[in-house]
Amino acid sequence: MATEHVALVAGAEGGTSVKPDTKQQSTQGNVVNDFSIQIATVNGSGSQSANLVLLKSIFRMGIPVSGKNLFPSNIAGLPTWYTIRASKDGYVARKKEIDVLIAMNPETSKEDMLSLPPGAAAIYEESANLQQFRDDVACYPVPFDKLTAAVCPEAKLRKLVKNMIYVGVAAQLLKMDMAAVEAALRKQFAKKVKAADLNWAAVQAGYDYSSTTFTKSDPFVLDVMNETAGKIIIDGNAAAALGCIFAGCTVAMWYPITPSSSLVENFIDYAKRYRVGEDGKATFAVVQAEDELAAIGAVFGAGWAGARAMTATSGPGISLMAEFAGLGYYAELPGVIFDVQRTGPSTGMPTRNQQGDLLSVAFLSHGDTKHIMLIPGSVKECYEMAQSAFDLTEQLQTPVFVMSDLDLGMNNWMSEPFAYPDKPLNRGKVLSAEDLTKLGGFARYKDVDGDGIGYRTLPGTDHPLAAYFTRGSGHNEKAQYTERPDDYFNNMERLAKKFETARSLVPRPEVVQTGKSKVGLIAFGTSDFATRESRDQLSKEYGLDADYLRLRAYPFSREVQEFVASHERVYVIEQNRDAQMLSLLKLDLPAEEIVKLRSIRHFNGLPIDARSVTDDLVTQEGI
Amino acid sequence: MGTTPVTSTPVEAPKPAAKTNRIGLQVLDYRGGKTTLCAGCGHNVISERIIDAFYEMGVQPERLMKLSGIGCSSKSPAYFMSRSHSFNSVHGRMPSVATGALLANRTMKALGVSGDGDTASIGVGQFVHMMRRNVPLIYIIEDNGVYGLTKGQFSATADIGSKLKTGVINDLPPIDTCSLAIQLGATFVGRSFSGDKKQLLAMLKAAIAHNGTVVLDVISPCVTFNDHEGSTRSYKYMQEHEEAISEVGFVPHFQEIDVEYDPGTTINVEMHDGSHLRLRKLHEEYDPTDRIAAISALMSAHAKEEVLTGIFYIDTQKPSFTDMLNLVDEPLGTLPDERVRPGRQVLDDVMQRLM
Structure with a gap:
């Protein structure tokens, strides 16, 4: 099954396999390879390179890792957070608690500090004096500006280089493998040797300061594992773009909108590299449209004329595409629409995560319309479903929507390398x-x-x-x-x-069922990561072994009804307020199954976490 | 040629008796379904001219895509050239559909039929961006100043002071689609009148020879809702106020050029496919390659309550949108798998970099 590999991190067959590692747990009192780091910065301060170096250093140490950028709708000035989770067990959902804080934003540093659980660690600018707020947190004040100035004579670069100081401090405190850090950094600045040298000097300065100044008083350490060899790191939008390349997509028309823009931008990059002949002529056309109405119109025009055409958008764009989507359904036009979902509406929190377009997309337009949705649950599925989407849209002669979201699309995820497609393109019923x-x-x-x-x-x-x-x-x-x-x-x-x-x-659901449990869980897309982890929590902490079905498409294939029929209570876990997937299930299932459905929802703009799922389910179960 | 009007009728073949064009098709092969528009509707006459133009130019009907939006005008592609694929799309959004279709197959000719509401109101956004891109499409606005299918409301091309049957008078200024087209990058812009058979046919044939966005605003009276006294889109008003800027002659590429012309009175334009436009000046300052002069002529005529017709502007040099994209010569839509799916080593290469 396509998603087995996603479990890279999560072990085979849906469940998360916990592999006790005696070596790691023997380190006394330490929490090894199982904690989260949150870097609080100001948007536009250039921290992304530093954060990626940290993420990729951990990856190079062989430790399963995931990263999430929790950012505002803003180019510069507003607070932004980057969360890295290292998990020896391969959990990649957002971890609710922050274990190590790197507080670089004076505007939010007090609040950031106060939000930490007891026993956490905090690295921060010395002058912020954050130790005054907490005596139950390990404090590491750093004179960032002084350290930066010493390694970076050029004043205008200091804002950027400063970020690498915290990489060095964190690396020292977390006992990271410095060879891995240097390798990650040099790859990050591959083409710019001077920049790499300067940044590496900053990392070393942070490291040296930390080692000569601090006595470690927190338990969090990273230790080399062998769980990432041969794996890749990629975000869902790039993965979907790559899928489009190998699906033979020839026409893309799009209107920029967060969080979908990088899907088409990645497509352009890949296509320029791999889809231009020696004579400089392209086998693809990408056009930035005047709006989403034009984007979808061109997709259908191109599909009608025989091209594999796509667009990528998010909720507001979906709304604008509604009229055309209906025509696509009735006139039976192929076209692939990537909906990288975000919170609604157009203004508000456009850079936050939600699985919020399920109902509107399923019936997008007027009259009796219904649409096919593919729901990737990993970067690998973004790649694979992009390809299935083009086959299905031409086979079925109807629009196909690929329902990704911000969390999957814009964040970096580990994955098994993607497989080369083993089947020729299915171009559907076309008469010559x-x-x-x-x-x-x-x-x-x-x-x-x-x-x-x-x-x-x-x-x-x-x-x-x-x-x-x-x-x-x-x-x-x-x-x-x-x-x-x-x-x-x-x-x-x-x-x-x-x-x-x-x-x-359409892709069948992934089912993990023992046949013994009365409780079933249904999740999909990025709710999967938290659900897997929650299943382990339920099992370990409450002795509840819940079966699990991960939806991968709409309309639902017959396994869905069978799964619900074989349980007494089925929890549908999703990231929206109105239980949209549950509503779709209600429309599809017979009455005696509908009454078994219960809802677990998460909708505060942050990606769903396992603890929230577990707590909600335990409350509803009354255990 | 001198002062003799240049006609669009080929001098040699086909002879009046001959029933086929240069590719051996009869005019019947260019016909469409029976019209469901009102008797006397200008749109039907335009459909007839389209049939004549494609027949006389010897365009294989299978090489044409017909596209339209919504409205009376947009129904008309069903009434000509049934052997061409046709797409009746969404109100005001035909330009995007046409753009996509042409990206998928740049070897096709495309003809878009729209109306004044479909173009100047709901569709003005896509209209301007199509022109800005110079999408290679013949875009005909069947312009009657009212919404016919919804029973006669004013459109955005209606003139100030024009009166509806109900007595309502329009007090907002019209959008001049031709001025807009010249400003925004269309490379062939003209206006004609459905009642002017000779001029419209010559302009349509020249449009077929052009590579780029052609905007033809064709005044096409609505006999049901806008052909009365007080309307500025009636047959009568047009007969009284039409003012041709030039006389349009067209010599197709497949016809020998044996017509002399007087360079002092006639402008010769060599077109993309080797055809020639012969534009005899009826206005002193007429220069169809000068955008500023063209817009000035349009505005002056409007001030004089004249409806200026003819080809106002033409640019045969600007590359069309599909040329600009530097695509492979074959249609993108039907490239074989091996040309659109990179090989295994490409994926290996990408994966390697992501490790």
Whole structure:
């Protein structure tokens, strides 16, 4: 199954395997490779390189690691946080508690300090004097400006270089492998040797200051493991872009919107590198549109004319695409839409995470419309589902939405390397001029094969019978204009049948079931990470072994009903207020199954964490 | 040629008796379904001219994509050239659909049919960006100043003072789609009148020869809602106020140029496909390569309550949008797998870098 490897970090078969490592646990009183680091900075202060060096150093030490950028809608000046979680057990969900704080933002440092659990550690600018607020936190005040000035004579670079000082301090305190840190840093600045040297000097300055100044008074340490060899680190948007490259996507039209923009930007980068011939001519066209209406219009125009076309957007863009999405459904047009979800509405918290577009996308537009959604739960699935989406949209001749989100799309995740596609592209039912000669013509909307999917021709097919007229719902089997009740009715019934066909073609859910548990969990997308971890918590702390089904697509395949039917209580875990996935399940399941559904929701803008899931479930279970 | 009007009728073949064009097709092969528009509607006449133009230019119908938005005008692609693929899209959004279709297959000709509401109101955003890109498309605005399908409300091209049947008078200024087109980068801009058969046909044939955005604003009276006294889009008003800036002659590339012309009175434009436009000046300062002069002429005419027609502006040098993108010669949409899916070593290379 496609997602087994995602468990890279999480062990095989859905569950998170806890591998006790005697060596690591023998270090007395220490918390080894199992804590979170939060770097609080000011947006635009250039901390991203430093944070990535920290993340990738831990990765190079062989320790499972994940990173999340919790950022404001702002270019410079507002507070931003980067969270790194090292987890020997491979947990990659956001950890609710912060164990090590690096407080670089004077605006938020007091609040950051106060939010720490007892026993945490804090690295901060000396002058902030944060030790006054907590006596139960290990404090490491650092004179950042003084240390920076000493290694960076050029004043205007100091703001950036300062960040590398905290990398050095953290590396020393957390007992990191400095060879790994240097390798990560030099790779980060691969093409800029001078910058690499300067930044490395800053790391060393931080390290030296820490080692000569501090006596370690916290338990958090990192120790070399061997869990990341052969793995990659990539964000979901880049992974999806790569999927588009290998899916043979030829047309992309888009309007920039966070958090989806980097998907197309990555596509452009990859395509320029790998899809331009020696003569400089491209096998792809990317156009920045005037708005999302134009983006989706061009996608359908291109799909109609035979191209594998895509756009990437987020909630507000989805809203603008609504009218066209309906036409795409009725006129049976292929096109792939990546929805990298964020919190609604257009203004507010556009850079925060939510699984909030499920209901609006499932029925996007007016009239009787319903759409196919693929729901990647890992970067590897972003890559794979991008490819499935293009196959499905051409096979089914209907728009396909890939429902990623900010957490998956914009954050870095470890993964097994992606596999080269083993099947040729499935271009669906397209008739050539030769076919038309053989058949003596065709009826565009006739259900020849009993699957609800007609045959189409592409503009430019050199045959007098190739052309047909594309319009909305008012057409008969031969694509002629009609407003006859029976024609409309029959067409709608065929479209419904096509949706049933889709049910058996979309990616099946991933199920972990012992057959013994009365409690089932259903999650999807980025709610998966917290759900896996929560299952382990439930098992270890409460002796509750819950079965688990991870949805990967809408419409739901039959396994979903079977899963619900075989449990007494099924918790649907999702990141929105209104239980949107649960609502979709309610529409699909028989009444006797619906009553078993319960809801666990997380919707404060932050990615869902395991502890919140566990606490909510335990309360509802009354244990 | 001198003062003799340049006609669009080819001097040699096809002879009137001949039933086929230069690619051996009959005019029947360019016909469409039966119109459902009102009898006497200007749009039907435009459809006839489109049929004539593509027939006479000998364009293989299968090489054309017809696209439209919503409205009476946008229904009309069903009434001509049934052998061409057609796409009736969303109100005001045809330019994006056409752009996508042309990206998928840049070897096709594309014809967009829109109306004044579809273009100048709901669709003005996509209209301007299509022109800014110089998308290679013939964009016809069947302009009657009202919304027909919703029973006669004013559109944004209606003139100040124009009166509806109900007596309502328009008091907002019109959007001049031609001035807008010239400003925003369309490379072939003209206005015609559905009742002016000769001029419209010549302009359509020249449009077929052009590579870039062609905007043709064709005044096309709405016999049901806007053809009465007091309307500035009626047949009568047009007959009284039409003022041609030039006389449009067209010599297609497949026809020998044996017509002399007087460079003092006629401007010769060599087009992308080797055809020639012969524009005989009817206005002293007429220069169709001068954007500023073109806009000035349009504004002056408007001030005089004249409806200026003819080709106002043409630029045969600016690359079209699909040329600018430096795409492979073949249609992107039907490239074989091996040309659009990189090999195994490419993925290995990418993975290696991510480790």
